[in-house]
Amino acid sequence: MGSSTRKKKEKQKDFQKPKLKVGKTKAKADNFTDTSFRSKAIVLQQQLTDNAPTVVEKFKHNFSLVGSRSDSHRRDALLYLTGQLSTTPPTNPIGTSALLQKVLPIMSDSSKSVRANLLKLLQCLPADQVRPHVERIILYVRGAMTNISQEVKDDGLNYMEWLLDTAGDDVVASAGCWVKPLNDFIAVLGWSIRPPPTTGPKSGWTQAPRTTFGAKKHGQSFPRQMMVLAKFLDVGFRSEGSQPWTPRDWLNGLSAVPRHPDPYGYIGLFKPPRDEDGAMYRTKDDRLDIFNKKFREAVEVGVDLARKEGGTAGRAAATLAATLLKGAGTGDNASRFDDGDDDVLWAGYIM
Numbered sequence: 632m633g634s635s636t637r638k639k640k641e642k643q644k645d646f647q648k649p650k651l652k653v654g655k656t657k658a659k660a661d662n663f664t665d666t667s668f669r670s671k672a673i674v675l676q677q678q679l680t681d682n683a684p685t686v687v688e689k690f691k692h693n694f695s696l697v698g699s700r701s702d703s704h705r706r707d708a709l710l711y712l713t714g715q716l717s718t719t720p721p722t723n724p725i726g727t728s729a730l731l732q733k734v735l736p737i738m739s740d741s742s743k744s745v746r747a748n749l750l751k752l753l754q755c756l757p758a759d760q761v762r763p764h765v766e767r768i769i770l771y772v773r774g775a776m777t778n779i780s781q782e783v784k785d786d787g788l789n790y791m792e793w794l795l796d797t798a799g800d801d802v803v804a805s806a807g808c809w810v811k812p813l814n815d816f817i818a819v820l821g822w823s824i825r826p827p828p829t830t831g832p833k834s835g836w837t838q839a840p841r842t843t844f845g846a847k848k849h850g851q852s853f854p855r856q857m858m859v860l861a862k863f864l865d866v867g868f869r870s871e872g873s874q875p876w877t878p879r880d881w882l883n884g885l886s887a888v889p890r891h892p893d894p895y896g897y898i899g900l901f902k903p904p905r906d907e908d909g910a911m912y913r914t915k916d917d918r919l920d921i922f923n924k925k926f927r928e929a930v931e932v933g934v935d936l937a938r939k940e941g942g943t944a945g946r947a948a949a950t951l952a953a954t955l956l957k958g959a960g961t962g963d964n965a966s967r968f969d970d971g972d973d974d975v976l977w978a979g980y981i982m
Contacts, residue, residue, distance in 0.1 A: 687724045690715055694725060697733050702742040709734070709748035716755035727760040735771040738790055739778050746786045753793055762798040769794065769808045773815050784819065785852055788859045799866040807909040809867060809918055813926050814908070816860045820853070822933035854947035857937065860930075861951040867918045868958025919958065930955065 684692070689711070696708035712730075715722040723730065734753075740746050761768070772794060775787030791812075794802055802808050817823055912918040930951070937948035 686715075686722060690722060690724055694730070694733060697737065702745060705737065705740070705745045706742065706748055709745065709752050713748065713752045713755055716752065721755070721757075727756055728764065730756075731761075731764055731768065735768060738771045738775045738787070739783050741780075741783075743782060743786075746783070750786070750789055750793065753790070756797075758797045761794075762801045765794065765798050765801045766805050766808060769802060769805070769812065773812060776812075776815050776819060781852060785855070788855055791859055792862065795862055795866055800869070803863075803867040803918060804911065804913045806911045809912045810908040810910075810921060810925070812863065813922070816856070816863070817926060817929055817933075820856055820860070820933060822929045851943075853937075854943040857934075857944070857947040857951045861947075861954040864922075864951075864954050864958060867922070868915055868954070870915055915958075927955075 693708040693711040696704045697712075699705050699708070734749060737745060737749055740749070772787060772790045775783055775790055778784055778787065907921070912921060934948045934952050934955075937944045938952070939945075940948075
């Protein structure tokens with residue numbers, strides 16, 4: 632009797648409805664895991680161990696990122712290298728030569744921030760370690776100055792100014808570093824001339840005169856190009872020394888250590904012969920002679936046209952004209968701006 636009653640009650644449980652109570656939550660499952668707690672933690676990208684990377688390893692790692700395809704990686708790498716070169720003493724485990732070989736190709740980089748950080752890095756390099764590499768540096772500087780992008784051209788002028796401030800005397804006296812940059816300046820400024828025609832009117836200009844009106848970016852770049860050209864010519868026309876030469880100076884020069892790289896390179900014993908553009912012009916007179924022969928006419932005509940525009944271009948042209956007057960000397964090298972009333976005109980612009 633008892634067994635049948637118990638079985639009967641168990642069967643009735645399957646048909647009974649559970650009584651719902653308001654406000655009571657549903658019962659949790661047996662395998663429920665509470666995830667409502669929160670904890671604070673410090674996440675390290677690299678665990679600190681006894682084999683943590685050294686400063687040299689970090690420097691080499693960022694050095695390898697200079698050639699990365701990512702603009703941000705190149706920018707951050709240059710920032711890190713600049714910080715290490717700015718320390719006292721500077722940290723440069725790979726040497727200036729290897730560093731320049733890596734960073735010089737990005738002078739014409741498409742990213743403005745990369746070019747700006749590259750200039751900061753170059754300004755941290757010691758001058759005595761930059762001078763032996765001026766011939767290689769000037770190639771990339773010229774490439775930036777003649778780039779198709781106007782922004783890259785403007786930064787190329789910044790590189791040229793840095794190089795002139797760091798090793799100006801070595802630049803103008805090195806092989807291919809005087810005539811070739813002048814060709815680039817003349818071409819960028821639009822002052823190129825051609826030989827006069829055999830018949831017809833004498834007109835040596837290949838294009839219309841450069842003007843700055845109506846072009847905001849170009850109007851800002853044109854005066855700056857003339858200012859950097861004036862600085863380049865000022866370094867090239869600088870006298871080697873004010874003391875008169877004596878025979879003792881020749882004897883002392885034989886026993887003294889040369890102060891510039893490749894001191895006997897102008898002889899060309901172990902190199903193929905150079906043309907006029909790639910030759911060395913070690914003295915002021917040599918540089919002035921080739922300038923008068925190839926560039927003076929174009930520069931003077933271009934300066935005269937820029938002077939007529941007035942404004943920023945006119946002031947830059949006045950500075951360039953003053954540089955020509957200062958470096959021309961007397962006699963055959965005198966500038967045409969040193970004649971008659973032109974002195975009064977140029978003096979007014981310089982003031």
